[in-house]
Amino acid sequence: xxxxxxxxxxxxxxxxxxxxxxxxxxxxxxxxxxxxxxxxxxxxxxxxxxxxxxxxxxxxxxxxxxxxxxxxxxxxxxxxxxxxxxxxxxxxxxxxxxxxxxxxxxxxxxxxxxxxxxxxxxxxxxxxxxxxxxxxxxxxxxxxxxxxxxxxxxxxxxxxxxxxxxxxxxxxxxxxxxxxxxxxxxxxxxxxxxxxxxxxxxxxxxx
Amino acid sequence: xxxxxxxxxxxxxxxxxxxxxxxxxxxxxxxxxxxxxxxxxxxxxxxxxxxxxxxxxxxxxxxxxxxxxxxxxxxxxxxxxxxxxxxxxxxxxxxxxxxxxxxxxxxxxxxxxxxxxxxxxxxxxxxxxxxxxxxxxxxxxxxxxxxxxxxxxxxxxxxxxxxxxxxxxxxxxxxxxxxxxxxxxxxxxxxxxxxxxxxxxxxxxxxxxxxxxxxxxxxxxxxxxxxxxxxxxxxxxxxxxxxxxxxxxxxxxxxxxxxxxxxxxxxxxxxxxxxxxxxxxxxxxxxxxxxxxxxxxxxxxxxxxxxxxxxxxxxxxxxxxxxxxxxxxxxxxxxxxxxxxxxxxxxxxxxxxxxxxxxxxxxxxxxxxxxxxxxxxxxxxxxxxxxxxxxxxxxxxxxxxxxxxxxxxxxxxxxxxxxxxxxxxxxxxxxxxxxxxxxxxxxxxxxxxxxxxxxxxxxxxxxxxxxxxxxxxxxxxxxxxxxxxxxxxxxxxxxxxxxxx
Numbered sequence: 001x002x003x004x005x006x007x008x009x010x011x012x013x014x015x016x017x018x019x020x021x022x023x024x025x026x027x028x029x030x031x032x033x034x035x036x037x038x039x040x041x042x043x044x045x046x047x048x049x050x051x052x053x054x055x056x057x058x059x060x061x062x063x064x065x066x067x068x069x070x071x072x073x074x075x076x077x078x079x080x081x082x083x084x085x086x087x088x089x090x091x092x093x094x095x096x097x098x099x100x101x102x103x104x105x106x107x108x109x110x111x112x113x114x115x116x117x118x119x120x121x122x123x124x125x126x127x128x129x130x131x132x133x134x135x136x137x138x139x140x141x142x143x144x145x146x147x148x149x150x151x152x153x154x155x156x157x158x159x160x161x162x163x164x165x166x167x168x169x170x171x172x173x174x175x176x177x178x179x180x181x182x183x184x185x186x187x188x189x190x191x192x193x194x195x196x197x198x199x200x201x202x203x204x205x206x207x
Numbered sequence: 208x209x210x211x212x213x214x215x216x217x218x219x220x221x222x223x224x225x226x227x228x229x230x231x232x233x234x235x236x237x238x239x240x241x242x243x244x245x246x247x248x249x250x251x252x253x254x255x256x257x258x259x260x261x262x263x264x265x266x267x268x269x270x271x272x273x274x275x276x277x278x279x280x281x282x283x284x285x286x287x288x289x290x291x292x293x294x295x296x297x298x299x300x301x302x303x304x305x306x307x308x309x310x311x312x313x314x315x316x317x318x319x320x321x322x323x324x325x326x327x328x329x330x331x332x333x334x335x336x337x338x339x340x341x342x343x344x345x346x347x348x349x350x351x352x353x354x355x356x357x358x359x360x361x362x363x364x365x366x367x368x369x370x371x372x373x374x375x376x377x378x379x380x381x382x383x384x385x386x387x388x389x390x391x392x393x394x395x396x397x398x399x400x401x402x403x404x405x406x407x408x409x410x411x412x413x414x415x416x417x418x419x420x421x422x423x424x425x426x427x428x429x430x431x432x433x434x435x436x437x438x439x440x441x442x443x444x445x446x447x448x449x450x451x452x453x454x455x456x457x458x459x460x461x462x463x464x465x466x467x468x469x470x471x472x473x474x475x476x477x478x479x480x481x482x483x484x485x486x487x488x489x490x491x492x493x494x495x496x497x498x499x500x501x502x503x504x505x506x507x508x509x510x511x512x513x514x515x516x517x518x519x520x521x522x523x524x525x526x527x528x529x530x531x532x533x534x535x536x537x538x539x540x541x542x543x544x545x546x547x548x549x550x551x552x553x554x555x556x557x558x559x560x561x562x563x564x565x566x567x568x569x570x571x572x573x574x575x576x577x578x579x580x581x582x583x584x585x586x587x588x589x590x591x592x593x594x595x596x597x598x599x600x601x602x603x604x605x606x607x608x609x610x611x612x613x614x615x616x617x618x619x620x621x622x623x624x625x626x627x628x629x630x631x632x633x634x635x636x637x638x639x640x641x642x643x644x645x646x647x648x649x650x651x652x653x654x655x656x657x658x659x660x661x662x663x664x665x666x667x668x669x670x671x672x673x674x675x676x677x678x679x680x681x682x683x684x685x686x687x688x689x690x691x692x693x694x695x696x697x698x699x700x701x702x703x704x705x706x707x708x
Contacts, residue, residue: 113394113397126387130380133376133380139372142376143376146376146379146380146383149380149383150383150386153383153386153387153390156387156390157386157390157393160390160393160394160397162407165342168340168342168343168346171342171343171346172342172345172346172386175346175349175350175353178350178353179349179352179353179375179379182353182356182357182375183375183376183379186356186360186368186371186372186375189360189363189368190368190372193363193364193365193368194365194368199372202369202372202373204308204309204365204366204369205366205369205370205373205455205456205459205460207455207515207519207524
């Protein structure tokens with residue numbers, strides 16, 4: 001099974017860069033769902049069957065479904081000009097990838113802990129998530145960014161999982177689910193109150 | 208008994224959501240607060256006697272540091288829940304609500320959701336303060352964010368929504384970075400199979416104890432990286448500059464009793480997350496590194512707060528920036544260690560009590576004057592004599608003048624600084640404190656003094672429940688300033704001993 005690992009990690013990297021270039025929310029949500037499925041496959045490769053099921057359920061199905069429902073409920077325009085130009089976003093993501101590869105080459109102290117490519121993939125996923133949070137102005141894509149960043153951190157934690165800590169991973173997944181749920185409700189209210197989910201309009205609170 | 212700390216508020220919250228009767232919610236809220244306060248005082252007493260109560264297979268096992276913050280959160284919740292009775296009654300009687308700042312009409316969130324989220328918030332804070340497992344601590348802190356976000360959006364208007372969104376996104380991303388810190392910590396303690404190192408036994412919940420015991424075997428670069436991420440992650444939640452952006456917005460838009468809990472109880476919980484990391488780095492002999500970072504961010508917060516407090520016209524934002532200041536002082540004190548760390552723990556107690564009192568009073572003022580601007584509030588001592596007097600006393604307390612507790616704790620921290628030879632830090636500390644004192648006094652005295660506005664009815668009584676909780680909190684801070692009881696001091700010393708004090 002482990003022979004599939006590099007392929008999955010490569011697909012994750014590719015997924016991240018496509019995510020940065022995607023402008024439509026529907027596409028973004030689908031790519032997040034795909035990311036959830038890739039994570040499930042990765043967990044299956046590493047023999048974490050129970051967790052794989054939970055990840056598939058939450059990251060592959062429930063969260064994208066939730067986001068899709070939130071998107072449909074919005075009457076406002078959902079495709080907005082990003083704060084950071086999309087080309088620049090992709091460039092920043094690639095810079096993140098190069099940086100992560102460089103970092104992995106430098107940190108050769110624990111070779112048996114992380115399978116090859118896992119550390120750079122995880123870090124790049126984290127960076128891409130953060131770029132989405134900072135670079136996009138719609139509330140929904142910020143949530144997707146948060147989700148992607150969390151996927152990156154989750155990925156980094158996968159090799160460290162022990163049999164005794166499954167309850168913690170499950171609690172973590174539940175937490176993320178509730179987080180996105182609460183954010184979804186907030187977006188619904190933002191859409192109703194501001195008639196747009198452009199957080200660039202949030203300017204009334206400042207000194 | 209420990210389980211009850213977690214499950215009592217949780218069940219109370221669920222019951223409120225399920226039944227939804229206003230009378231039940233309002234009755235259950237202070238009862239939950241009272242029972243929780245009694246339980247946490249009992250727990251703290253047991254911890255003070257050297258016992259280590261455990262529950263849920265070791266998931267809950269408070270140490271002196273955790274028990275201190277647990278008791279604080281619980282007592283503040285009790286004060287806020289009593290205040291909530293008057294607050295909710297008043298909110299119900301208002302027929303037409305319009306936003307103070309832009310004049311648009313808005314509605315409130317359902318009351319049962321508000322009281323239930325308050326209870327969930329308490330449950331999450333109980334988990335954070337009692338667990339020795341860093342993963343559970345993380346889950347708890349994220350849960351505090353999620354349960355308090357609906358509280359900030361109680362008044363459903365644009366500004367509170369904006370504040371809620373900032374709070375949710377900034378804190379969630381920040382806390383995600385703290386999770387990265389947790390993972391790096393595990394990497395630092397990773398022992399390759401057969402490499403001679405020991406691995407954490409599966410199912411052992413006392414992660415902190417294990418980490419501290421094996422700290423000398425940890426890989427130091429990873430440990431340093433882990434501490435940085437924990438500091439940045441939980442520092443966002445704690446409101447350390449420059450990560451404090453969400454704090455003034457959330458504190459100014461939330462209902463006052465929620466701001467009181469956010470500032471007095473929640474920020475301490477986030478501090479606890481950082482202190483857990485600090486404990487491990489201390490045990491690994493990296494105390495100088497983590498302490499130095501804490502001192503740096505502490506000073507930066509003090510300076511930032513000083514800049515924004517001077518000329519601040521919005522009195523709830525003023526209090527919020529004052530929280531940034533005091534979180535800076537706490538980081539500074541704990542980073543310096545020794546006597547300063549003991550002073551910092553006393554400071555945490557005094558700051559929580561005082562800030563809770565001030566936010567509750569700010570709620571009273573807001574309800575009467577319908578303005579956030581300290582320029583428009585005049586003649587507080589004529590219109591609301593009790594609130595006005597307490598507001599002045601609270602200001603003196605928070606600004607660190609004798610005879611209040613904050614003075615004692617700030618003085619102890621200063622003594623610790625001088626004893627440790629950090630004269631440069633002491634100069635910045637004293638200068639910023641002086642600037643903040645002047646900046647706050649201008650706004651507060653302007654509000655208290657002056658003639659009453661002509662259109663303001665004079666003889667409107669202040670409800671007992673509106674002034675009693677702040678009065679009791681104020682008396683507590685005054686008492687701590689006159690004498691710190693021996694038992695409390697011993698308890699604080701035991702807590703400080705964990706963080707190099």
